[in-house]
Each structure stands twice: as C-alpha cells, then as structure tokens.
Amino acid sequence: MFRRSARPAQFMALASVAVAGCLLAGCSSSGGGSASSSGALEVWTRSDAVDAKAYTKIFAAFTKKTGIKVDYKPVVDFDKLLQQRAASKNLPDVTVNDMGSLGNYESQGLLQEVDKSSITGGSDLTEKSWDGAKGIDGKYYGIPFSAQAQGMYIRKDWLAKVGKKAPTTWAELLDVAKAFTTKDPDGDGKADTYGILSPGSTTNGYLGWWTSNFVFQAGGEFVAPTNDGKYEAKADSDATVTGVKYVEDMYCHSKVVQPGALTMTTGDSYPFFDQGKVGIVLTGPYQFPRFDATPGKDKYEVIPVPKGPAGNTVLAEGENVYLMAGSKKTDQQKKLAAYLISPEAQKIGMTAPGAPVVRLSVNKTVDNSAVYKDDRWKPFEDAYNNSSKPFPSAINYQPIRQDTADALNKLFANCGTDVKGAMTTLNSTLQQELKSQGAAK
Numbered sequence: 433m434f435r436r437s438a439r440p441a442q443f444m445a446l447a448s449v450a451v452a453g454c455l456l457a458g459c460s461s462s463g464g465g466s467a468s469s470s471g472a473l474e475v476w477t478r479s480d481a482v483d484a485k486a487y488t489k490i491f492a493a494f495t496k497k498t499g500i501k502v503d504y505k506p507v508v509d510f511d512k513l514l515q516q517r518a519a520s521k522n523l524p525d526v527t528v529n530d531m532g533s534l535g536n537y538e539s540q541g542l543l544q545e546v547d548k549s550s551i552t553g554g555s556d557l558t559e560k561s562w563d564g565a566k567g568i569d570g571k572y573y574g575i576p577f578s579a580q581a582q583g584m585y586i587r588k589d590w591l592a593k594v595g596k597k598a599p600t601t602w603a604e605l606l607d608v609a610k611a612f613t614t615k616d617p618d619g620d621g622k623a624d625t626y627g628i629l630s631p632g633s634t635t636n637g638y639l640g641w642w643t644s645n646f647v648f649q650a651g652g653e654f655v656a657p658t659n660d661g662k663y664e665a666k667a668d669s670d671a672t673v674t675g676v677k678y679v680e681d682m683y684c685h686s687k688v689v690q691p692g693a694l695t696m697t698t699g700d701s702y703p704f705f706d707q708g709k710v711g712i713v714l715t716g717p718y719q720f721p722r723f724d725a726t727p728g729k730d731k732y733e734v735i736p737v738p739k740g741p742a743g744n745t746v747l748a749e750g751e752n753v754y755l756m757a758g759s760k761k762t763d764q765q766k767k768l769a770a771y772l773i774s775p776e777a778q779k780i781g782m783t784a785p786g787a788p789v790v791r792l793s794v795n796k797t798v799d800n801s802a803v804y805k806d807d808r809w810k811p812f813e814d815a816y817n818n819s820s821k822p823f824p825s826a827i828n829y830q831p832i833r834q835d836t837a838d839a840l841n842k843l844f845a846n847c848g849t850d851v852k853g854a855m856t857t858l859n860s861t862l863q864q865e866l867k868s869q870g871a872a873k
Contacts, residue, residue: 649740
C-alpha cells in the first residue's frame, strides 16, 4: 500500500550487489543468527505497530493450525533493510509487501517464481488481484493478499452548513471545495477552512500517487502498457494533461487545498481533516479508525469519487505475499501463503484489533460487506471491482512515480507555467526511464 512505500537511495546503489548475490550465490535466510537457524519461518511485513497487531494474530493462528513456527518482524524501513539483507545473502523466507514493489524486486532476483497451481486455494483468488502478482515476462512472482481502492471522505455536517449536496462530478467537487474554503463551514467566523486535502510532497512520490486518480478520471495515464508487452510514457497525452490541469486549478486558481500542501506527505496532511480544517479527503479505507476517532464517525460520510470526463476511475492498490529467493523452506513458504489467502486468515486480517491489514479480501469466497458489517466499505469495494486501475507492478514504477511527483510539484509551485509543456518534458523523462529498464516500446 502506497502510504508506506518509499524509494530509498539505496535501491540503485545496492541493486547490482543484490542481483549478484542472489543469482550467483543464492540468497539464503540461513546462518548469521537468522530465524532459519532455529527452524522458524522468518516473515517480514511492511508494517507499523498498529498493523503488526493484526499480523501477529494471523501468524499465531497459522502456527496453531500447522505447527510451523513463525519469527515475525514488522519492518517500517522495509526497503533499506531488505537491501541490506540481500547484500549479505540472508533474505527472510517470506515477505508481505506492496504489489507495486514486485517489478523492482523481481528485476534484482529477490523473488521466487510462483506456480499458481501449486498454491492451495489460489483458484479462489480474483483474477484482478493475480494480475498484480505478474512480472513483465508474464510469470507470477507473488501471491495476492489484500486489495483496496481510493475513496472519498467528506464532512457531511459541512455540506449541510453550506447548503450543498455530496458531489458527483468534477464540477460539483470543485464547487463544494470552494464553498468549504470560503463559506466558514465550521462557523467560527474565521477564514481557516479548506476544501480538499492534498499530500503534495515529492517524498515517496506522494503528489504523483494522489494526482493519478484525477488523471485516470480524465482518461489518461502517466505510463501505459502496449500490445507487445512493453510500456510507453503518456504524460503528454491530451487526457493526462486534462487531469493535471484540474489539479493545477485546485492549487493555483481555486486555491482549495490546505496551506503548505506541496511540502506535506499523507502523515503531515491528515491532521487537517482530523482537526476540522479540511472537508474532503481522497484516500484508502485504512483511515476509518483514525477518522472515526477525530473528527468522529458522525461527522463524515464516504461517497463514490466524483466523475471526471472519462468516469470515476481511482487508483487500485494491494499487497502480495512474496516467497523470497534462496529459502530452503519451500514447503513451509507455500503452506503459509496458502493460509494467508484462506478465508480464515483473510477474515482475521479484516477484523483484528487496530487497522485491518486485509482491506478488501482477494478471496472470492469472502463477503466483504458481511465481514465488516459496515456499509461505508461498499464505495471502496465497488470502486475496486468496477472502476479502478493499478500502477503497473511488472516494472519498477518507483522512479516513475518519483519523477512524476517532482514534475507536478514544480508545476503547482510555479502557477502560470504551461501545463502541456511541463508534461511534454516529463514525458521525455519517463520514456527514458522505461528505456533504462528495458521496458520501453
């Protein structure tokens, strides 16, 4: 899930070391004080303390069911530490991580190829989730674990205060955002509220991640697959430019985003919604626990994302289970993967204390609505099933997302810049990146 993704500088510096180590010598999780020396399966997740509670419960249930011990490590600085372990030829046995990391890790030789038919229960997973586990060569290098799509949180009490209905189109969204910015929806007599929350920082490519939703809704893409299995940059297409211009208007003309947005990550920006300073947030369903606490469950609602010129497509994301290269515990790896995608584990991941680590189940036999007993999940589920698009996971999308964020941040910081010209420059940068990866058309 992108909220915890990163593009550390160590990636490119250590990539050649990791490839050489893994492909020539074989990455191994044995020796050197690793968990394998004690017989336990070493498992990493990209997690903070909140998510770790759910994973701990899942792995405890797995051990109770199978007798296989798990040495579980929740890791925040995931990519940096994984590269260090790759360089020392001592990878963990299994990781659970963003599907968007697949292309980067597979290109370094860190992942085992997965035979779908060898994973018990694999046929119960949705094809859309399996698509996010596929490499550029058409083979699978992960097993789907969780899925999600973006949705829109909006202050329903503010809507009533300014006399507006929940927006259903881009025009209505901008109209509501302007009203939230100018009509004192909190009634304190001060001009201190804003329409829509935007994480505009270049850190981790956040601005590219957020803006992609509006680009999709305009019918555009920054990078798109071609019919021959390659990719091409599309940042200068008319549709992409339309989506970028819509966001540029929010920043430069309507001025409905929170102050300082271009320096803010998601973590920096969410307090504006918590504290009643911003009325609209576009993000994933993982924010329910936070927003239910403040501003409070009774203060907001979740709505389908308003439609742009080409519809209301939003970004789809998810996590995969990765069987790491060099592990000697193939049978245990597969048993854990099979358990993680089972209805039992999926439901634990949806209902364990803290935030759910399975947002939408990838298992077709699990009824998300029945598990959550919360109608607010339905817009997210509908969006994922019917109107969502992921970033390409088969390639290393991290530098593409970063280059995009850098270009957009510069554009929105310098209002009046020619949007088409800026996107043409970005297009050349992205095409060169695809060429360097051997993925260009």
